[in-house]
Amino acid sequence: MxxxxxxxxxxxxxxxxxxxxxxxxxxxxxxxxxxxxxxxxxxxxxxxxxxxxxxxxxxxxxxxxxxxxxxxxxxxxxxxxxxxxxxxxxxxxxxxxxxxxxxxxxxxxxxxxxxxxxxxxxxxxxxxxxxxxxxxxxxxxxxxxxxxxxxxxxxxxxxxxxxxxxxxxxxINFTKFNPDRSFGSLRAEFDIDEETLIVGYIARITAQKDPFTFIEAIAKVPDELNVKFLIVGDGDLKIQTVALAERLKVMHKVIFSGFRQDIPDLLSIFDIYCLPSLWEGLPIGLLEAMAMRKATISSAVNGTKEVIEDGVNGLLIEPKDAVGLRNAILRLVTEKPLRESLAKQAEIAVKKDYxxxxxxxxxxxxxxxxxxx
The missing domain is CATH 3.40.50.2000 (Glycogen Phosphorylase B;)
Known part of the structure; x- marks a missing residue:
């Protein structure tokens, strides 16, 4: 050498x-x-x-x-x-x-x-x-x-x-996470039509990422809204998370996918990205979603608060607040101008500093x- x-x-x-x-x-x-x-x-x-x-x-x-x-x-x-x-x-x-x-x-x-x-x-x-x-x-x-x-x-x-x-x-690698390049749509793979909004969660399914609060929030979202929830990842709480989804009777609107490496392709079909963590250093998954021009909902913890200005480039909720998470989801699902504004400002913010x-x-x-x- x-x-x-x-x-x-x-x-x-x-x-x-x-x-x-x-x-x-x-x-x-x-x-x-x-x-x-x-x-x-x-x-x-x-x-x-x-x-x-x-x-x-x-x-x-x-x-x-x-x-x-x-x-x-x-x-x-x-x-x-x-x-x-x-x-x-x-x-x-x-x-x-x-x-x-x-x-x-x-x-x-x-x-x-x-x-x-x-x-x-x-x-x-x-x-x-x-x-x-x-x-x-x-x-x-x-x-x-x-x-x-x-x-x-x-x-x-x-x-x-x-x-x-x-x-x-x-x-973040802005060549890889570039919302303006072409992606093969994964909607067909998940059997989700173009009119349905997708709220996505990509993370290790562990205590840190608090999947239980996410499922509890989903259970509070009215069924009449045209929304699907896509949970991508594996981890030691995966079995318990699926069991909770079954117990709360939300499996008809939740899709569980295992670990995947085609993250930009997945993010390309998301309308909203959720990260209800209990603690974070500086979450790379959140930065990737922002680079892909996505509206995000995150817990107001640690490094996340340095990235997200609530109501400007994303929404912040308190940790373990299923009602707050439900309300944030409903807000972004029903207010398209806000969703688009947050997504645009998210991309600007992440490209400036990350x-x-x-x-x-x-x-x-x-x-x-x-x-x-």
């Missing part, structure tokens, strides 16, 4: 594709090939690894689904030695907790990106305290901590020292500063 290049090990918790994994996938494609060589380590296999291999990016999988799994630390260290890694970029808590030891033993600098803290308001007090202590420890093991939103940086600093730390906001080129240049600059120390 040309040693004028920095060899970066990007560590991510899993091979499934969520927000953090999408970030890594985009970043390794955008980084300057003249200055950097990327290697990706994931702690489970999955579609992310398949996609990276198609792109010619070298990947490794070391299996664990636990943070601070001491049993894999030596294997991670050996991988760093074998690959001749110059810098570790750990994305998220599980990745940082299972890679910092090897990097520190080898004198390799560490960049830790926080895609949302592992502590949040919905935990019991003891769990939250332990998570805060673990994040304090992990931040202290990094040469630099990147937060994807100002809110996340402030939240971290309110709990422990965070120097040096910077905010580098997530960026480009992948801007994000990548900031990260490259950070890598170079670390190299020159």
């Amino acid at each position: 040309n040693k004028s290049k920095m060899k970066i090990l990007h560590a991510i918790r899993q091979g499934k594709i969520g927000g953090g994994e999408t970030h890594v996938l985009d970043l390794v494609q955008e980084l300057s090939k003249n200055d950097f060589e990327s290697v990706v380590l994931a702690f489970t296999d999955g579609p992310l690894i398949t996609e990276l291999n198609k792109l010619g990016i070298k990947t490794h999988v070391i299996l664990t689904e636990k943070p601070f799994d001491i049993g894999v630390w030596k294997e991670v260290r050996q991988l760093m030695i074998a690959e001749g890694i110059d810098l570790l970029h750990a994305h998220g808590t599980r990745a940082q907790s299972n890679t910092f030891w090897g990097a520190r033993k080898l004198g390799i600098p560490v960049v830790y990106t926080v895609h949302g803290w592992s502590f949040h308001p919905n935990q019991n007090a003891l769990v939250k305290k332990l998570r805060i202590l673990s994040e304090r420890f992990l931040v202290a093991k990094a040469d630099v901590t990147i937060c994807v939103s100002t809110n996340n940086l402030n939240e971290g600093r309110s709990n422990f020292p965070m120097n040096p730390a910077v905010v580098i906001k997530n960026g 480009s992948i080129s801007k994000m990548t240049l900031q990260i490259e600059d950070l890598y170079k500063k670390i190299k020159n120390r």
Whole structure:
């Protein structure tokens, strides 16, 4: 390898594709090939690894689904030695907790990106305290901590020292997420006619994304409205979410689809995008929907509040508020001018502040500063 290049090990918790994994996938494609060589380590296999291999990016999988799994630390260290890694970029808590030891033993600098803290308001007090202590420890093991939103940086600093730390906001590929390019319509695949409005949810079906509140809101939407609800994704709450939809008798207006990678095509058929999360770092799915010129409804949490100005480029609701979510859905379904205005302003806002080129240049600059120390 040309040693004028920095060899970066990007560590991510899993091979499934969520927000953090999408970030890594985009970043390794955008980084300057003249200055950097990327290697990706994931702690489970999955579609992310398949996609990276198609792109010619070298990947490794070391299996664990636990943070601070001491049993894999030596294997991670050996991988760093074998690959001749110059810098570790750990994305998220599980990745940082299972890679910092090897990097520190080898004198390799560490960049830790926080895609949302592992502590949040919905935990019991003891769990939250332990998570805060673990994040304090992990931040202290990094040469630099990147937060994807100002809110996340402030939240971290309110709990422990965070120097040096910077905010580098997530960026979107506007070539891929371009509402003006042509898409194959997926309406026929889902048996939805052109007159029916589609309210979509694309996310891991987990506690963080609060699918239960979404189903409860759907149950409160009158059947006479010509609306279908499309829920795309998998996760540990998928079975319970389907069961809730059956119990609340809404399966006639809800379509469940598993994990998919044709996100721009899916977004192209949405009229409204919903993200009723309980907490977020800076939700990439929301930014993608905005780039695709969609009206959005989101919970007023963390980084989401930095992106959405309520009533201007999207609607904000309180977390776990099924009635508030129902009301927001009804408003956008019945008020087409508002829906179109929010969609237009959403695209303008995301293009102004959340480009992948801007994000990548900031990260490259950070890598170079670390190299020159």
